Amino acid sequence: MTESVSLDVGGTEVPVSNPDKVFFPERGETKLDLVRYYQAVAGPLLTALGGRPLLMERYPAGAGGKSWFQKRVPKAVPEWLRTTVVSTPNGTTSDALVAADLAHIVWAVNLGCLGFHVWPYRAATPEVTDELRIDLDPSPGVSFEQVRQTAWHARELLGELGIEALLKTTGSRGLHLYVRLEPRWDGYEVRAAAVALARELERRHPDLITAQWWKEERGARVFVDFNQNAPHKTVFGAWCVRPRTGAQVSTPIGWDELDGIEPGTLTIATVPARVAEHGDPWAGADERPQSLEPLLAWSRRDLAGGLMDAPWPPVYPKQPNEPPRVAPSRAKRT
Template sequence: MARSDEFGDPVELEAGGRVVAITNPGKVMFPSVGPGKEERTKLDLARYYLEVGEPLMRTLSDRAVLLERYPNGVRGTSFFQKRIPDSAPGWLTTTTVQTINGTASRALVISDLAHVLWAANQGVLGLHVWQFRATHPEEADELRIDLDPSPGVTFEMTREAAGFTRDLLAELGMVGFPKTTGSKGIHVYVRVEPGWDSFAIRGAVVALGRELARRHPDLITDRWWKEERGERVFVDFNQNAPHKNMFGAWGARPRVGAQVSTPFGWDELDSIDPEVLTIDTVPARVAERGDPWELMDDAECSIAPLVERFAADLADGVPDPPWPPQYPKMPNEAPRVQPSRARRPD
């Protein structure tokens, strides 16, 4: 069995008014980062989060997270951890989250930066964030537009789809805040005014995706089944389904180059390159440009126009598109079977 000091003696870091010990600080988490493709360690990851702590906490504070753990770095095995064990430090803030089938779990709540460092010390390379605040679990306050490129779609096409998304949101009196996914997609977030739940927000994104696909049919699709998408950008409305979570802003992705899911300004849309946004480069961006999401909490939007469009479609006989397979059958839902396998009428 490996000794606790195999990768160096623990290093203590101060965050959130606490001292957090980073054990095995020299353990390599990312094997190929930066111009010379140097290795980056667990301690490097923890220090990165300290450098971006202010914008990170602005988006993560009071939110429950699902942990994606890579105890031996990105080239090792990984697993998702929703339940925080009783053996965890007593100062950790937790909350109870429910899966769609009613299973309860004790999840971590990011109440200060020390919680992020604790997670980093567990080998977490992915904080997947719920769309509600732990203090108000009955309401969802984030509408999340996942622009997911199908095979064959270039990042330039995804950029173009993001621009069309921004424009449609503006028409509806809504403000979108984009970020890279840390890979090939783009996420656009909207801060939602109080009073809505995940069901309503999902319906709003269904309506938004339908309108984007109607206006730009060669570029954007709202088709749930992969066989129908073609080489187009898919608006993944089901990322807003109740109990869903999404990779958080400023988080380091489990990629060998330590790419970061990075918020950016719309003025950067044509030039943003997700491959160069890493734990090495993002802190300097923040120091130079500030936080592009700084004003998100001041930009609460009504989703009523989109909710009304979704309701009007149902009234006209347009079914709710399929939900993810682990969800129970929903009212007004289209058949949950891919078209090529659907039984044809005699």
């Protein structure tokens, strides 16, 4: 095994130790193969992630090995490495990696980072959340075809409001819809919009879609996970490689591809050729920021009609107008 190589990444020398180490055993791709993948998709990758804080998911022995999430960068880092202070819901702060350029991505890959989870704001403007992220989460027993149908319904509903949605695979069993936003709202407002969207989708398609936070109430329906928009929450990044043995990629796709896409085939072995042939399906989205006002109007309507806020994740402090944070079956027993 080669001990180390030094790569010139956009004018920055980045060492890569043990480049021949197998990270993805299904086809035998190595740490260096992962670096080469990110170099191949650098343009769209940095358009999606550039300037944003990153939570690293580290697998130093490769996919399937021991792993942990790392929000705080190590103490000994290169002088050129850019970080920013991020907070947890309880106020704990950390110096997190910023996707300043491709060298920062390669530096993290060298640490065994097989997954990047991305904040919904730029490090330069943490007070502004500029992405709405709609996570279509398949409950047990839900097929990918049901997730696909839900994506179409979500796009149709957003289209009624004049809101453009972008689409990507998750690298696993679901789909993500993104909306690039005008720089006007914070994370609490974006989450409120997501709750309103989830509830309206459930009203229109109750047999297919659910906005119920408690798993016992979802049934075999697609859950629209509004809490992925809670402040300080991260979502797996576009163009990023999942820590799965097949090296699946969370891949942006065009809406015209949705009906025929097979997410498991989108890997570091296939995605670079797609990008070379078709380019970036999200190209230009930053120049077309969208308004949340129609969804926020629905949120105000729901609250005025007597609905409470939806439950928050357990790590968050109790929120105003939040219902009791306890599963319905447990509440009945109590």
